[in-house]
Amino acid sequence: MRRNAIEWGVLGASIAVILALVVFIAVDGLLNPEEQAELGVSALPARVVGETFVVPIEVKNEGDGPAENVDVEEVLLDGETEVDTGSVTLPFLAAHSEIEAAAVFAEDPRRHRVEARVLGYEIP
């Protein structure tokens, strides 16, 4: 069947983008067979929002695998005593990605030490 230059051009471009996509996914998958999430969380400076206090957190996944239903807890500590706790659940966290979230407190976090930690997550 006779094809014109545009059709050959589109065919060439199609082969290029499909190959690029397939090769990338295959190579990435083969080079990272043990895909596991590596989660870390850090609390950012607190903000006052209306009559509540918000402590933003940055949850990072530095692993090669995703995590699902990530439970993160933030605790306000006065010495070793827990003053208040807040939590947030992230539905998904892709590999090598980060999400900003926040927990809300009634107590002023600026008067206490803030600790944030990942409580658990599902492995998809």
Add this chain to the structure above:
Amino acid sequence: MPDAGKTSADSLREFLRGAGGGLLFGTPLLFTMEMWWHGFLMPWWKILLLLAVTAAFVWIYTRVGGFRRGEATIDQAIDVTIGFGIGVVVATAMLFVLGQISPGDPGREIAGKIALETIPVAMGVSVARVQLGARRHRDEHEEPGPLGQALVAAGGAMLFAFNVAPTEEPMLLGIENEWWRILLLLVLMVPVAAILVFFADFQGGHGTRRAAGEGRSPLSTPLGESVVSVVAALTVSAALLWFFGRIGIDTGVKDAVHQVVTLGFVATLGSSAARLLV
């Protein structure tokens, strides 16, 4: 695609029609968050397998359906390749516009999302290019045999059920519903398929003469064809649910069957619609 002597303008129009069809069919899933999530949750080999299976279905649908029967295999393969190429470009552009991929995102996440969203878009591209154009290429006198009909029905089931399979609803409906509702859904499938293809008088329907089954094999009677449609739909549903991680070897038989039947009802509409088109 191109007939001998097709001009560049004709080709451009055909590609634009393909891109438009891709958007038409792909947009519901481009706006579905589970599809974005599956882009990085689905194992890499499942994504590639799903791409390959879809490419095979698109090729079968156009070839067995009779739309490209006169063309050489290499030309059909070229058309499927171009359909997926347009699909990749359209899916990438739309994911970027919708803010679901950005330059700083992890490569695997970007690639996974593009690959998954390419599937419905590419199916839409192919349907638009062979069936929604000003001229249909199909030889109207040829009709696929029983195996061809089953494959075309499976292609239609794939096209339609793919819109629902990635979402949580088939799983929730399947798990939460009582057994008798699932049974009712299953029992409804055959008459729904028969009504759509034989009795509702849709354009492309097989009409009352075919409904009478004159001079046909048992598989070409309304009951036979409808059963084939339903079996194809259930098979495709099971495969899609497995691809999207809803069922597996560790899933209870009851939960798996309920989910397959639930999604199977959606797929039956697709498999029947495909029979209308061919």
